Amino acid sequence: xxxxxxxxxxxxxxxxxxxxxxxxxxxxxxxxxxxxxxxxxxxxxxxxxxxxxxxxxxxxxxxxxxxxxxxxxxxxxxxxxxxxxxxxxxxxxxxxxxxxxxxxxxxxxxxxxxxxxxxxxxxxxxxxxxxxxxxxxxxxxxxxxxxxxxxxxxxxxxxxxxxxxxxxxxxxxxxxxxxxxxxxxxxxxxxxxxxxxxxxxxxxxxxxxxxxxxxxxxxxxxxxxxxxxxxxxxxxxxxxxxxxxxxxxxxxxxxxxxxxxxxxxxxxxxxxxxxxxxxxxxxxxxxxxxxxxxxxxxxxxxxxxxxxxxxxxxxxxxxxxxxxxxxxxxxxxxxxxxxxxxxxxxxxxxxxxxxxxxxxxxxxxxxxxxxxxxxxxxxxxxxxxxxxxxxxxxxxxxxxxxxxxxxxxxxxxxxxxxxxxxxxxxxxxxxxxxxxxxxxxxxxxxxxxxxxxxxxxxxxxxxxxxxxxxxxxxxxxxxxxxxxxxxx
Amino acid sequence: xxxxxxxxxxxxxxxxxxxxxxxxxxxxxxxxxxxxxxxxxxxxxxxxxxxxxxxxxxxxxxxxxxxxxxxxxxxxxxxxxxxxxxxxxxxxxxxxxxxxxx
Ligand SMILES: [Zn+2]
Numbered sequence: 001x002x003x004x005x006x007x008x009x010x011x012x013x014x015x016x017x018x019x020x021x022x023x024x025x026x027x028x029x030x031x032x033x034x035x036x037x038x039x040x041x042x043x044x045x046x047x048x049x050x051x052x053x054x055x056x057x058x059x060x061x062x063x064x065x066x067x068x069x070x071x072x073x074x075x076x077x078x079x080x081x082x083x084x085x086x087x088x089x090x091x092x093x094x095x096x097x098x099x100x101x102x103x104x105x106x107x108x109x110x111x112x113x114x115x116x117x118x119x120x121x122x123x124x125x126x127x128x129x130x131x132x133x134x135x136x137x138x139x140x141x142x143x144x145x146x147x148x149x150x151x152x153x154x155x156x157x158x159x160x161x162x163x164x165x166x167x168x169x170x171x172x173x174x175x176x177x178x179x180x181x182x183x184x185x186x187x188x189x190x191x192x193x194x195x196x197x198x199x200x201x202x203x204x205x206x207x208x209x210x211x212x213x214x215x216x217x218x219x220x221x222x223x224x225x226x227x228x229x230x231x232x233x234x235x236x237x238x239x240x241x242x243x244x245x246x247x248x249x250x251x252x253x254x255x256x257x258x259x260x261x262x263x264x265x266x267x268x269x270x271x272x273x274x275x276x277x278x279x280x281x282x283x284x285x286x287x288x289x290x291x292x293x294x295x296x297x298x299x300x301x302x303x304x305x306x307x308x309x310x311x312x313x314x315x316x317x318x319x320x321x322x323x324x325x326x327x328x329x330x331x332x333x334x335x336x337x338x339x340x341x342x343x344x345x346x347x348x349x350x351x352x353x354x355x356x357x358x359x360x361x362x363x364x365x366x367x368x369x370x371x372x373x374x375x376x377x378x379x380x381x382x383x384x385x386x387x388x389x390x391x392x393x394x395x396x397x398x399x400x401x402x403x404x405x406x407x408x409x410x411x412x413x414x415x416x417x418x419x420x421x422x423x424x425x426x427x428x429x430x431x432x433x434x435x436x437x438x439x440x441x442x443x444x445x446x447x448x449x450x451x452x453x454x455x456x457x458x459x460x461x462x463x464x465x466x467x468x469x470x471x472x473x474x475x476x477x478x479x480x481x482x483x484x485x486x487x488x
Numbered sequence: 489x490x491x492x493x494x495x496x497x498x499x500x501x502x503x504x505x506x507x508x509x510x511x512x513x514x515x516x517x518x519x520x521x522x523x524x525x526x527x528x529x530x531x532x533x534x535x536x537x538x539x540x541x542x543x544x545x546x547x548x549x550x551x552x553x554x555x556x557x558x559x560x561x562x563x564x565x566x567x568x569x570x571x572x573x574x575x576x577x578x579x580x581x582x583x584x585x586x587x588x589x590x
Contacts, residue, residue, distance in 0.1 A: 020555045021555050021556070022556060022557045026558070027553070027557055027558025027560075028560045029560070035563060035576060036575075036577055037566045037567060037576055037577065037578070038562060038566075038576075039560050040560050040561055040563075040566040041558075041560050042561070044560075053551065053552070054551065054552050054553065055552070055553060055555050056552035056553065056554060056555065057554075057555035059552070076543070078543040078544065083504065086586070086588035088588050088589075089588075131588055131589055134580075134583055134586055136582070136586065138574060138577075140582055141572075141580065141581060142579075142580050142581070142582050142583045142586075143574055143577035143578065143579060143580075144577055144578035144579075145576075145577055145578075146566070146578070219587075256587070269587065277504055279504070282544065284545070287544050287546055287548040287551050288543045288544055288549045289549060290550055
């Protein structure tokens with residue numbers, strides 16, 4: 001047996017659709033799901049004599065993402081034409097950026113397991129227009145819908161810094177969270193707002209020599225799951241293929257494979273030989289963009305605390321688990337609401353529980369966000385402190401939340417008082433009741449003090465008796481403590 | 489001095505452009521393109537050592553529009569010039585090996 005080790009190497013090409021109202025170079029609405037070919041004008045159709053005019057919002061969104069990706073933002077950027085031969089972009093070229101992209105040399109920090117993070121370098125991010133859609137299901141011809149033609153697209157290229165399907169998935173999820181936080185894309189993979197094309201190969205060490213397998217690019221990935229599985233699948237497939245053929249990477253042997261979601265395999269796609277001869281040249285119809293320092297700073301002012309930074313801060317500052325911090329920062333409004341609760345004096349751990357349990361449940365029931373429930377961070381802060389003080393039980397807190405959402409003017413304490421949900425934690429008062437229960441149940445007391453098999457059950461019985469006498473309003477923690485003190 | 493354009497290059501460009509040329513056309517265009525390139529070659533006689541590369545021939549930058557939706561043509565007008573349509577879609581010959589998309 002020969003010594004064999006391998007490592008998978010993955011870089012990503014990512015397309016993110018920016019959520020502007022209109023398209024990149026014309027005023028047609030950029031919306032998903034409209035009647036086919038209803039959001040089309042002469043610019044989209046590539047009619048002779050039309051002129052594209054750049055959407056300022058699209059440009060600024062792209063710069064904002066470039067900044068979030070820690071990129072160097074170009075002070076001077078221009079547009080280029082890239083040859084294109086499918087009818088979903090009828091002018092036969094795509095307006096893109098070739099030699100002067102608007103951002104280069106950045107990185108994205110991605111969360112890995114147990115709070116670890118990793119930096120993946122970003123080669124470049126540039127703006128381009130999207131193509132429309134070709135449909136092939138109608139028979140012996142194809143159908144073309146140009147609604148998506150010309151919508152703004154941000155292309156992001158990473159360095160080959162990822163070394164597992166899980167890391168690739170983590171980057172995808174982090175980027176999704178980031179662009180949603182920035183409010184520049186809906187970033188729904190199923191709707192094609194985000195498309196990932198991994199470039200994968202292996203470095204194999206065999207008998208002390210190193211080999212690189214040919215690079216494979218994967219297309220047709222429409223979920224995070226498919227993205228991760230395709231990388232894992234390719235890792236094994238390339239290893240098997242190398243052992244069988246010994247083929248290594250060389251100029252021109254990169255191939256494209258499509259992901260078959262049902263069979264969970266990649267399938268070789270036939271490509272025309274010169275398919276990658278894009279023959280870029282400068283776009284004469286669009287003038288360059290000069291980004292002044294003042295303008296760049298204005299755009300920088302629109303950045304928010306990025307999700308990964310928030311997640312790390314929640315762990316460090318509020319002592320939350322990495323998992324909890326991840327749930328809170330999945331969505332910007334949820335994360336910010338939680339932050340407000342803590343800033344209003346709420347207990348961080350209880351506030352986290354409230355937001356991720358009662359808050360998200362109520363929001364889901366009402367089809368809104370947590371901050372749209374009409375419950376203020378102050379109300380939640382008060383409620384969390386009532387839980388900490390033992391004034392209300394967790395069960396009562398849920399009941400209070402349900403009432404709060406329909407009576408947003410009432411404080412948590414007032415609701416608790418009006419609905420008899422205040423828990424008795426006064427030790428003296430409860431001690432008297434515990435004494436009564438002990439006196440009335442000598443058999444159970446005997447079972448507890450003898451410490452036998454029945455001890456735990458008897459203790460529970462006595463606690464239940466106290467709860468019954470207080471109509472469920474005793475703080476079970478305090479009662480248990482008193483019982484322990486009296487019976488050992 | 490750039491390499492002179494030859495018939496093989498013309499065939500390649502034609503193929504990339506999805507143009508079907510006859511042998512006579514290949515010969516004709518090779519001559520024409522060569523003449524054009526020879527003419528452009530004269531530019532290389534100029535000393536451009538201290539000249540900044542030009543990104544655009546107009547002395548302009550930052551021409552933008554606001555992100556406002558304007559009315560589109562509508563499906564009927566959009567498809568008005570289409571040689572063939574299928575309902576609300578353009579109808580085109582079946583695309584084989586589709587690797588369209590941005
Ligand atoms: Zn348009």
